[in-house]
Amino acid sequence: MPNAELSLLNGISQRAQLLDESPIRSVANYGMEKDDVTPLWFGEASSPTPDFICQAASKSLSRHETKYTPNTGLPALCQAIAKYQNNLFGSHFSPENVSVTVSGTNAVMVAAQSCLNPADKVVVIEPLFPTLSAIPEILGCEVIRVALKTKGNSFYLDTDELFAALSDAQAIIINSPSNPTGWVASKELLTEILNFCRQRGIWIISDEVYSRHVFDKKAAPSFCELVDEHDRVIICNSFSKAWAMTGWRLGWLNIPKSLVPTVRMLTEFNVSCASAFSQAGGLAAIEQGEDFVQSSVAALKQSRDCVQHYLGDIPNTTLYEMKATFYGFLKIEGLGFDSQPYLRQMIDQAKVGVAPGEAFGVSGAGHIRICHATQLPLLEPALERVRAFILNVKPF
Ligand SMILES: Cc1ncc(COP(=O)(O)O)c(C=O)c1O
Structure with missing residues (x-):
């Protein structure tokens, strides 16, 4: 790093210096550069905001x-x-x-x-x-x-x-x-x-x-x-x-x-x-929005079941019970504190990106988080490929 930049960075607040970039971003940045990768890394639904909400905002804008x-x-x-x-x-x-x-x-x-x-x-x-x-x-x-x-x-x-x-x-x-x-x-x-x-x-x-x-x-x-x-x-x-x-x-x-x-x-x-x-x-x-909430939770129940179907019985892994949210949290024996190389290989081979468990603290290491708030036609084949990857590639 050039000296001037180093000296500038030494001047930022001590608390800001302690912050780390999220490992979720690092995996996502790697995957976003590739074609055909199914992104299950961030915590957001793949569906758009419902129209009636967008229209209410548009009306507000048209009223200036x-x-x-x-x-x-x-x-x-x-x-x-x-x-x-x-x-x-x-x-x-x-x-x-x-x-x-x-x-x-x-x-x-x-x-x-x-x-x-x-x-x-x-x-x-x-x-x-x-x-x-x-x-x-x-x-x-x-x-x-x-x-x-x-x-x-x-x-x-x-x-x-x-x-x-x-x-x-x-x-x-x-x-x-x-x-x-x-x-x-x-x-x-x-x-x-x-x-x-x-x-x-x-x-x-x-x-x-x-x-x-x-x-x-x-x-x-x-x-x-x-x-x-x-x-x-x-x-x-x-x-x-x-x-x-x-x-x-x-x-x-x-x-x-x-x-x-x-x-x-x-x-x-x-x-x-x-x-x-x-x-x-x-x-x-x-x-x-109550109908929307209820129908999206019903859809999430199906995608949750899909995660359990594909990832629930892989040897040397534990899929934790999924009673809430839209994440699957999977422990993979042998996965260490730095799961990035493994998850990059998953992106390259399985064409699926997930979040590294160490992003969620020391006790999250050794796990991956899969966001399942995605349409089933995209989710199902993605999970099938993740299953095959975990079965075939040992963590390193
Ligand atoms: C537990 C938790 N709290 C807060 C947030 C932040 O949500 P928002 O998009 O409203 O900032 C998130 C987003 O993923 C979250 O998972």
């Missing part, structure tokens, strides 16, 4: 709704979200308990900025979506990782270990249903964590962006069902997954009312506000 909006979101959208959640969870949110964000990622950032201080200890549960540890790290916190345990092909959380880790922590970031494992916390577990944290004043940031992607109920157990105005709980959500709106950058927070001024100011200084036309699309999604 192109100016700044309130920091916490358009009142009609906050109201619709509160109503939607109260119907779904039996919660008692009012519109002030909702603050619109520019994506789920921004929701987690604003939540973390609201309650974390530099040097705070923040517990996260691994394997995890890397943003959830990167955000507290960027804020100067110490991240304490508690790994899920396995029994057969299930993940579970050892609560003794969790509570030991939490005993001198200031916050926990929990993601259920979990990307990448598909692990789902039961209502009893959420209640136990809430009670523990309530007694000690520990903040809970709950990332519930996959709350609608469960196969045996309408929604996964949620802190929405449990919290009251006095709880130090911030719930993060997104339009990205449930309504296939990843590119719209729209999400929301559920916050206690006393946090509204803090969240309002943090939103002002991060992004000011979400765009009006995205929020118009979001309003249509919330008010008219």
